[in-house]
Amino acid sequence: xxxxxxxxxxxxxxxxxxxxxxxxxxxxxxxxxxxxxxxxxxxxxxxxxxxxxxxxxxxxxxxxxxxxxxxxxxxxxxxxxxxxxxxxxxxxxxxxxxxxxxxxxxxxxxxxxxxxxxxxxxxxxxxxxxxxxxxxxxxxxxxxxxxxxxxxxxxxxxxxxxxxxxxxxxxxxxxxxxxxxxxxxxxxxxxxxxxxxxxxxxxxxxxxxxxxxxxxxxxxxxxxxxxxxxxxxxxxxxxxxxxxxxxxxxxxxxxxxxxxxxxxxxxxxxxxxxxxxxxxxxxxxxxxxxxxxxxxxxxxxxxxxxxxxxx
Amino acid sequence: xxxxxxxxxxxxxxxxxxxxxxxxxxxxxxxxxxxxxxxxxxxxxxxxxxxxxxxxxxxxxxxxxxxxxxxxxxxxxxxxxxxxxxxxxxxxxxxxxxxxxxxxxxxxxxxxxxxxxxxxxxxxxxxxxxxxxxxxxxxxxxxxxxxxxxxxxxxxxxxxxxxxxxxxxxxxxxxxxxxxxxxxxxxxxxxxxxxxxxxxxxxxxxxxxxxxxxxxxxxxxxxxxxxxxxxxxxxxxxxxxxxxxxxxxxxxxxxxxxxxxxxxxxxxxxxxxxxxxxxxxxxxxxxxxx
Numbered sequence: 001x002x003x004x005x006x007x008x009x010x011x012x013x014x015x016x017x018x019x020x021x022x023x024x025x026x027x028x029x030x031x032x033x034x035x036x037x038x039x040x041x042x043x044x045x046x047x048x049x050x051x052x053x054x055x056x057x058x059x060x061x062x063x064x065x066x067x068x069x070x071x072x073x074x075x076x077x078x079x080x081x082x083x084x085x086x087x088x089x090x091x092x093x094x095x096x097x098x099x100x101x102x103x104x105x106x107x108x109x110x111x112x113x114x115x116x117x118x119x120x121x122x123x124x125x126x127x128x129x130x131x132x133x134x135x136x137x138x139x140x141x142x143x144x145x146x147x148x149x150x151x152x153x154x155x156x157x158x159x160x161x162x163x164x165x166x167x168x169x170x171x172x173x174x175x176x177x178x179x180x181x182x183x184x185x186x187x188x189x190x191x192x193x194x195x196x197x198x199x200x201x202x203x204x205x206x207x208x209x210x211x212x213x214x215x216x217x218x219x220x221x222x223x224x225x226x227x228x229x230x231x232x233x234x235x236x237x238x239x240x241x242x243x244x245x246x247x248x249x250x251x252x253x254x255x256x257x258x259x260x261x262x263x264x265x266x267x268x269x270x271x272x273x274x275x276x277x278x279x280x281x282x283x284x285x286x287x288x289x290x291x292x293x294x295x296x297x298x299x300x301x302x303x304x305x306x307x308x309x310x311x
Numbered sequence: 312x313x314x315x316x317x318x319x320x321x322x323x324x325x326x327x328x329x330x331x332x333x334x335x336x337x338x339x340x341x342x343x344x345x346x347x348x349x350x351x352x353x354x355x356x357x358x359x360x361x362x363x364x365x366x367x368x369x370x371x372x373x374x375x376x377x378x379x380x381x382x383x384x385x386x387x388x389x390x391x392x393x394x395x396x397x398x399x400x401x402x403x404x405x406x407x408x409x410x411x412x413x414x415x416x417x418x419x420x421x422x423x424x425x426x427x428x429x430x431x432x433x434x435x436x437x438x439x440x441x442x443x444x445x446x447x448x449x450x451x452x453x454x455x456x457x458x459x460x461x462x463x464x465x466x467x468x469x470x471x472x473x474x475x476x477x478x479x480x481x482x483x484x485x486x487x488x489x490x491x492x493x494x495x496x497x498x499x500x501x502x503x504x505x506x507x508x509x510x511x512x513x514x515x516x517x518x519x520x521x522x523x524x525x526x527x528x529x530x531x532x533x534x535x536x537x538x539x540x541x542x543x544x545x546x547x548x549x550x551x552x553x554x555x556x557x558x559x560x561x562x563x564x565x566x567x568x569x570x571x572x573x574x575x576x577x578x579x580x581x582x583x584x585x586x587x588x589x590x591x592x593x594x595x596x597x598x599x600x601x
Contacts, residue, residue, distance in 0.1 A: 025423040027504045032429065035414045038474045043436040046447035053446065060450060107343060110336045123587055124344045127351065130583045130590075132533045134551045135572035139350040142357065142565065148366050150353060182347065187594060194595040243440050246535040250555055267536075270442045275540055280446050287443035294440055 050284045058281030065281070072285035082286060084261055085269040088173060092265065093241040095177045096184075101233055103181065104188025105226075111189065112196055122193070126186030133183070137250035140179045141166060166251060169262040176251055176263050180244070188233060195229030196222070224307065231305045235298055242294050243267050266290050351576070358569035365566055379570035389571060391546060392553030399468050399538075399549060400531035406473040407527045408520055414474070415482025416508050420494060430483070436476045441536060444471070449540055464547040468538050472531055478523050481596070485519040486512060522593025525586050532579065550575055 054072055058065045076082050107125060111118055128136065143151050144165035152162040165175045199222065207217045223230075245267040248257065256272075257264025266286065274283035357365070358379050360372040383389050418430050448471060457463040489512060497507045513520070538549045548556070554571050583590060 021422065024421050028417050028421040028423040028426070031413050031417045031421075031504075031508075035410050035474050035479075036429065038410075039433055039436060039476075042448075042471055042473075043439060043444065043476075044432075046444045046451075047439055049447040049450075050443045053450075060453065107340070110340055113336055114333065114340070121340050121344060122591070123584075125347055126587075126591075127580060127583065128347060130529055130579050131351075132551055132554075132572075132575050132579065133535065134555045135354070135575045136350065138568050138572050139354045142569070143350060143353060150349075150370075182350075185347070190591050190594045243442065245442075246551075249535075267440075267442050270446075271536070271540075274446050275449070280450065284443075284446055287440065287446065290440050291438075291443050295438055298438065 050287055053281050054284035054288050056281045058284065059278050060280055061278050068281070072282045073289075075282065076285055076289065081261060081264070082266075082269060085257070085264045085266045088257075088261075088263065089242060089244065089265045089267075091173060092177055092180070092244055093238055095174065096180055096241050097234060097237045099177070100181045100184045100188050100237065101230070103185055104233075105192050107185070107189045108192035108196060111193060122186075122189065125189050128183045129186040131183070133246045134250050136179065136183060137247060140175075141251060144175050167259055169258070169260040172251075172258040172263045176247060176258070179251065180241075180247055183247075184237070191229055191233060192226070195226050199225045227305075227307050231302070234305060235301050238297060238301065239294055242290065242297070245271065354569050354576070355573050358566065358573045360566060362566060379566040380574070383567055383570045383574060387557060387567070387571070388545060388548070388553060389550075389574065392548050392550045393574075395465075395547060395553075396532055396550040399465060400528050400534075402465075403469050403472045403531045404524050404528045406469075407475050407478050408524050410474045411478030411523065412482050412486075412513060412516070412520065413508065414479045415484075416486045416512055418479070419483045419486035420489070420491065420512070433476050433479050437480075445537060445540060448537070452541055458541060458543055458547070464542065464544070467541050468547070468549065471537055472527075472534070475527065478527065481523055482516070482519060484596075485516045489515055518589070518592065519596070521586070521589040522596065525582070525590050526593050529579065529582075 055067060055069055056065045057068045057071075111121060114121075143149050146152065146162060146164050146167055149165070151165070155162060164171060166172050203221045203225075204217055207221060212220070244265045248263050248265050248268050249271075252258050252263065257268050267290070270283050270286050270290070273279045273286065353370075356370060356372055359375040359377070361374060361376045361378060364373055414433070418426060452458060452467050455463075457467040493515075494507050494511060497511050498504075502511070533551060534549070535551045535555070538552045539555070542548050542552060545553075554568075554575060557568070557571065
């Protein structure tokens with residue numbers, strides 16, 4: 001900006017730089033006081049408290065909370081429900097993240113090639129993202145109902161026998177994942193549209209002159225230059241799938257995690273342990289494990305996915 | 312058309328294939344939109360069906376009726392939950408806008424010892440899973456017996472969201488791009504530090520405030536886990552919690568459920584239609600500046 005350079009010269013000579021700095025520090029800490037207190041009390045102290053609780057047999061209904069050391073963690077290693085939830089959570093992530101990225105990128109690429117009605121299409125794809133999950137989950141239950149769901153009616157037209165979907169231990173997780181992908185798709189599309197827009201057009205012109213096919217251009221220009229957007233998508237998507245709760249609870253009338261626990265996630269298991277059985281010490285141990293998993297996966301993803309390209 | 316709001320990816324298009332290709336793309340996009348919107352259509356149409364035709368599989372209701380809606384509004388606490396959500400999400404959003412801006416501004420425009428450390432500490436809280444915090448929050452709220460009275464119950468629902476680390480990060484990015492000399496000029500004119508922030512800096516980041524505000528509101532309007540845990544008395548339930556538990560209390564009354572869902576979706580969709588540009592700007596900024 002031109003204003004910046006002009007008034008930079010007109011700046012008054014520094015008077016007592018030291019006292020000005022002290023003044024700034026005082027004001028800064030005055031402004032930050034309340035928010036820092038907030039982060040301390042609402043974020044950091046509870047984190048430490050969860051770490052501490054995980055070492056106790058902490059039950060909110062009981063008078064005494066005996067110290068048990070690492071016993072909760074040892075118990076976790078043999079807890080089939082926990083291991084099942086962990087496996088399901090991994091499955092959700094492995095199905096959901098690639099699916100929503102692939103679909104999001106496909107639609108964004110298509111939207112990039114049309115001009116008429118683009119805004120409308122984008123808005124329509126985005127609508128599920130702003131829909132309350134509870135409402136979406138109910139509609140999903142109806143749509144995929146084995147007895148009176150329209151999806152099965154549609155399958156009958158295609159001469160495919162009706163499926164059990166949410167009531168089947170082998171299909172419930174996939175059906176739940178479909179709901180989440182449906183909800184997240186609009187967000188992915190907008191993200192990729194922005195990422196694609198940031199790629200300089202000259203690259204494609206040069207590729208065309210060199211006789212590159214569309215697929216070659218996509219592989220050697222679009223994908224590499226989309227890397228920052230992709231990393232953001234993978235990392236934030238993975239974190240959110242690892243904390244899956246609301247969709248899973250609301251797709252089943254009981255909060256037991258689907259038929260035979262087939263849709264149960266780690267977050268839902270934490271909820272059951274802490275607020276159904278009040279085993280808060282044990283539940284805290286699960287949260288600590290979840291925290292460590294999220295931290296490790298995020299660090300690994302950032303390390304291996306991030307590429308630097310000189311433009 | 313090259314603004315951030317309307318990104319135009321530059322994909323090479325062979326002029327010869329243009330027409331057939333474009334037609335195929337429109338066809339693909341339209342199929343996608345139909346699949347995407349089918350659940351909404353189903354919900355809305357089912358909510359208009361009377362009890363006797365609820366389970367016949369016709370797409371359109373034969374005799375549309377608003378009975379389900381009048382029942383939801385008169386025989387459930389829907390309006391109370393709606394009001395609770397509005398109150399909780401509204402206050403939270405105002406708090407986030409004010410405090411996140413103040414912190415973001417301070418971290419961007421002041422020079423003081425500990426600045427980078429504070430920023431890193433705030434950012435690091437983004438990695439803590441909510442599940443980990445929820446248990447200690449619940450123990451704390453129970454110890455203080457907050458949830459029995461009116462201000463306490465609402466405060467208990469709201470307090471975890473009053474300041475957001477993500478918003479701090481976003482606002483700091485915006486304030487960094489603000490010319491410092493503008494603020495210095497006001498300083499020389501004798502304006503107080505808070506006045507400079509409130510009356511000079513804040514109006515200049517209005518677009519950022521709009522998208523942060525909308526995202527915060529939507530997030531809190533749809534919040535589920537913590538409100539479900541912390542509220543014990545039905546009159547303090549928010550809309551998602553009220554409607555989720557409504558199923559168990561009302562039996563599986565699908566007509567009512569679909570009407571309640573439609574009522575919960577409609578205001579959000581209206582907000583979305585009005586603020587579409589800001590919402591999309593917000594995603595673009597978070598995705599690219601992240």
